[in-house]
Amino acid sequence: MQFQTVEPSYTSKDGCRLVWKGVDEDDIDVVILNKNELERLVEIFKKNSMGEVELEDQSSYIRVNSDVTQFTLTNHRLLEAKTSEIQEQVLEYAKVPHEPQYVHIATKEFYPSVWIRDDEKQSKDVKTNPKQSLIQAILSSEPEKIRQDLLPTDLFRVFATRRSTRKFEKTKVEDWKVDKILSAADVAPTAGNFQGFQVFLIKNEKTKEALVEAANKQPYVNAPVVLVFCMDPSRVKLKFPPQILEKFSLQDATIAASFSLLAASGVGLSTIWIGMFDEEKVKTILGTDLRPSSILCIGYTDKKKPPKSRRKLKELIKVIE
Numbered sequence: 243m244q245f246q247t248v249e250p251s252y253t254s255k256d257g258c259r260l261v262w263k264g265v266d267e268d269d270i271d272v273v274i275l276n277k278n279e280l281e282r283l284v285e286i287f288k289k290n291s292m293g294e295v296e297l298e299d300q301s302s303y304i305r306v307n308s309d310v311t312q313f314t315l316t317n318h319r320l321l322e323a324k325t326s327e328i329q330e331q332v333l334e335y336a337k338v339p340h341e342p343q344y345v346h347i348a349t350k351e352f353y354p355s356v357w358i359r360d361d362e363k364q365s366k367d368v369k370t371n372p373k374q375s376l377i378q379a380i381l382s383s384e385p386e387k388i389r390q391d392l393l394p395t396d397l398f399r400v401f402a403t404r405r406s407t408r409k410f411e412k413t414k415v416e417d418w419k420v421d422k423i424l425s426a427a428d429v430a431p432t433a434g435n436f437q438g439f440q441v442f443l444i445k446n447e448k449t450k451e452a453l454v455e456a457a458n459k460q461p462y463v464n465a466p467v468v469l470v471f472c473m474d475p476s477r478v479k480l481k482f483p484p485q486i487l488e489k490f491s492l493q494d495a496t497i498a499a500s501f502s503l504l505a506a507s508g509v510g511l512s513t514i515w516i517g518m519f520d521e522e523k524v525k526t527i528l529g530t531d532l533r534p535s536s537i538l539c540i541g542y543t544d545k546k547k548p549p550k551s552r553r554k555l556k557e558l559i560k561v562i563e
């Protein structure tokens with residue numbers, strides 16, 4: 243793995259992403275730094291000194307030595323960069339203010355978005371403690387702080403307890419949770435794997451207010467985390483009529499939003515799915531030609547309500563024998 247570039251972050255406008263590339267085109271590693279982590283690294287580089295930066299998960303860290311800078315990441319291989327190279331790039335990057343970015347999820351973010359399983363450790367854990375379930379074994383190799391938040395992440399528990407909210411606390415949603423939510427959208431199935439959708443992560447307050455207006459004045463659209471899922475049929479390179487590609491991209495965007503919704507519930511957040519909005523107004527606000535399919539508003543709720551009831555299963559399911 244060779245260190246390549248510093249790119250703008252999408253979870254923190256003052257943070258950054260450090261990108262490594264391997265031999266294959268899609269062999270990419272990315273380390274996401276939030277504002278504080280980047281500032282601390284810049285401080286060390288400016289002084290031409292050595293030092294350590296602890297990362298948000300509290301168990302990964304960056305060690306700056308005179309020749310090599312090492313990234314010791316939990317559950318991930320060690321990443322290295324020549325200190326002179328990374329120093330130059332990071333200092334250059336930090337000179338220029340970076341505007342909040344809309345996100346186009348394209349590459350995989352391995353840290354901290356996707357946790358890399360340590361199979362050896364996992365099988366050892368399961369062998370030494372046969373009563374421990376696989377999911378417990380997987381969770382037990384997460385850093386303590388993240389593990390605690392992920393414990394209730396059993397998918398069926400999430401299904402059974404999820405409830406929409408229209409009242410969010412002002413509490414900031416942690417960057418690593420936003421990353422999990424975005425990476426869930428990234429791994430959703432899509433037609434032909436062409437990922438015919440785009441996600442806009444709205445961080446700008448004025449943009450959020452404009453979206454409230456475009457969404458029939460629904461005030462909760464101004465939530466701590468706002469994602470707009472848009473259809474991008476031009477990405478779907480399949481030989482079908484345009485209306486089919488349109489349908490595929492609507493489905494791609496909708497499944498991705500559902501994955502994000504479930505991921506948000508899994509990390510202890512609440513959501514409200516917004517389908518009622520003026521498409522043209524949203525397009526103008528985002529400055530895009532892509533049709534929005536849904537807005538997902540996410541944050542903490544103080545009032546955990548029980549799930550709503552549904553119709554009887556026998557009414558929902560018609561069995562064809």
Ligand SMILES: Cc1cc2nc3c(=O)[nH]c(=O)nc-3n(C[C@H](O)[C@H](O)[C@H](O)COP(=O)(O)O)c2cc1C
Pocket residue numbers: 404405406407408460514515516517518519549550
């Ligand atoms: C396609 C779709 C569109 C929706 N649009 C809105 C909306 O514009 N405003 C809103 O307050 N809720 C909206 N919702 C949320 C639903 O009202 C909510 O999911 C439903 O009442 C079931 O409640 P639950 O999610 O707590 O189970 C929408 C949900 C879906 C799936």
